[in-house]
Amino acid sequence: MSTIHQALSTAAAKAHALSGLAQAADGPTPRTFWMPEGASTIAPGVDHTLDVINWICYFFFALVVLLMVVFVVKYRHRKGERFRTEYPHHNTPLEVTWSIIPTIIVIGIFVVGFRSYLDIYTAPKNAFDIKATAQKWAWQFQYPNGAQSDDLYVPAGKPVRIVLRSSDVLHSFYIPDFRVKRDIVPGRYTYAWFQCDHPTGMPGKDVRDPNAATVDLPMGEGQRHALYCTEYCGTGHSKMNRFVYVLDEATFAQWMVDQSQWMDKIPEEELWFKAGPKLFSRCSQCHSLDGTNGIGPSWKGIVDRVKGYDFVGEGKKYGTWEDYVRTSILVPGEYVVPPYANAMPTFKGQLNDKAIDALIGYMQNLDKLDPKTGKLLPTLDPQTAQPATGAAK
Ligand code: HEC
Ligand SMILES: [Cu+2]
Structure with a gap:
């Protein structure tokens, strides 16, 4: 299995490189009409499969419509004519042709699809594990050193395996920019994996545009990747929206340490x-x-x-x-x-x-506290929670 997989993925990588579909070294593949930007290593393969299937569909759509128009004109009913041709019952060469050609095409689609499928479903052995727990209606991510977060932080340039579990109902883990989607079933572990080679930087900082002042870039504008739950069978799954931040390896290591100790430093x-x-x-x-x-x-x-x-x-x-x-x-x-x-x-x-x-x-x-936001009232000093300057104690 793994040798087949390796052979196929090497072949796939070569094919992608040759066809110019390989992920650009300097950034994710840009957004297209059909797809958001492709920020993981499997994205080009998935997009390629979609493209192939789409072009086959366009071709046959055009062929069918064209033939329909031609036949409608050519074989239209003319005055005084009962039948223009004999009604044909059977045509062996034609039937064999329209069976064999589609079969070859469908096998082709299978091969292309299966290649990406293997890439998507087989996490590399050296993958970095992050545990994700889905619950009504939130995500919780846990890192090997005990750090936890609500948004997902991942290291750039190495495979990351997300070990998914649910503490209540069905959920579904989805990162469109990475072309990763996996259902989460209560009482069972499922896995998703991806590798993203392009750091997004920490929240509020955009490594691709260090001068960008704003934190809240619209979705798909490159700074961070959206993460959704797509199990739309309850009221709250559509609120399980989070972000994925990709950090370069040193920043990620430091982030993990800080994150695991963030409360320790507070008196x-x-x-x-x-x-x-x-x-x-x-x-x-x-x-x-x-x-x-x-x-x-x-x-x-x-x-x-x-x-x-x-x-x-x-x-x-x-x-x-x-x-x-x-x-x-x-x-x-x-x-x-x-x-x-x-x-x-x-x-x-x-x-x-x-x-x-x-x-x-x-x-x-x-x-x-502000009853709407849950944050300390702005009239209080954020360091002491006492009324700011001048007010009597
Ligand atoms: C998914 C929804 C949900 C979340 C998230 C949640 N709770 Fe609750 N909580 C409830 C419900 C429902 C009840 C009432 C039923 C019960 O007692 O279990 C409740 C009851 C409570 C009570 C008892 C309140 C009382 O009046 O007796 C406390 C305390 C509490 N929650 C604390 C928390 C804390 C702290 C958190 C966050 C760390 C939290 N809850 C997160 C749904 C939630
Ligand atoms: Cu959900």
């Missing part, structure tokens, strides 16, 4: 406003701060509400309200707040004690 008492808003972005699809109830209850007034539960308090099931909140995050099904469904995913293994402390502090300080 305990500053966690709620320095880490809280970022952590809350993982809860905000379901919980609001402004009193609107969504998939889950709003956090407005959560501390008082929770303290009022009859199983919270000294000597009761949860000794303190913090205990209850902590359990809600790690074992959400243990107490399901009526009238809500048991729809919250567990964050066990994803949020450590420090992160949970940050969220508890966050809930205690909701009056200092």
Whole structure:
């Protein structure tokens, strides 16, 4: 299998190089009428297959329409004529021709398609593994050193294998610019792999245009790649939109280290406003701060509400309200707040004690946060969370 694969992919690479379809060394293949830009090593093969099939279709479309017009004119009914020709029943040479030629074409399509298929489905052995967990309605990416992120960050110039799992329903992992799409089935691991040789740089920096001031380039404008969930069978999959950032190897290594330690550098008492808003972005699809109830209850007034539960308090099931909140995050099904469904995913293994402390502090300080964005109020000093200059303490 692997030798066939190697032989075929070498052949494919040679064919692409010869036909000028090889990925340009200086950047992704540009966007075409049919396809977004092609930023992975398999993109040229996929696009080539599509082109071949398209051109065959154009050819036969033109042929059929042309013959139709010619026949309509040539064999049209003329006055006083009953039949212009004998009605033909059978024509062996013609039938053999229209069976053999399409068969050859279809086999050709199969060969071209199978070649890219093998490229797409067989991850190289030295691939860099990143775990992706899909859940209603978010992605969580985990890196070998324990770092986690909501957007996908990958190293440039080496194969990356994404190990996909779902913690609830079917999802589908899709990066159009990489021509990568794979379904995610609960209770099963699936893989997707790609290699992108062109760094996009960190968010907010565009390596291809260092002078570009804006972070929010429109999709397909080159700075970053869109990542979607394409399992459109529930209400929220269409909101699982994220970005892929491709970093050169040194930047990526540094990013992974920083990302795994981002909370360690923040002092305990500053966690709620320095880490809280970022952590809350993982809860905000379901919980609001402004009193609107969504998939889950709003956090407005959560501390008082929770303290009022009859199983919270000294000597009761949860000794303190913090205990209850902590359990809600790690074992959400243990107490399901009526009238809500048991729809919250567990964050066990994803949020450590420090992160949970940050969220508890966050809930205690909701009056200092913008209820719409979940960020610290702009009137407060971002370093101390105290009213900015001059205000009395
Ligand atoms: C997919 C939606 C969803 C996400 C994401 C989510 N939750 Fe929830 N959450 C719910 C639902 C639904 C409930 C109510 C049912 C229950 O108690 O399980 C709930 C309940 C809670 C409760 C109990 C509230 C109460 O009034 O008793 C806490 C605390 C909580 N969530 C914290 C979090 C935190 C912290 C995060 C982010 C790290 C988060 N949730 C992310 C859906 C979600
Ligand atoms: Cu999904």
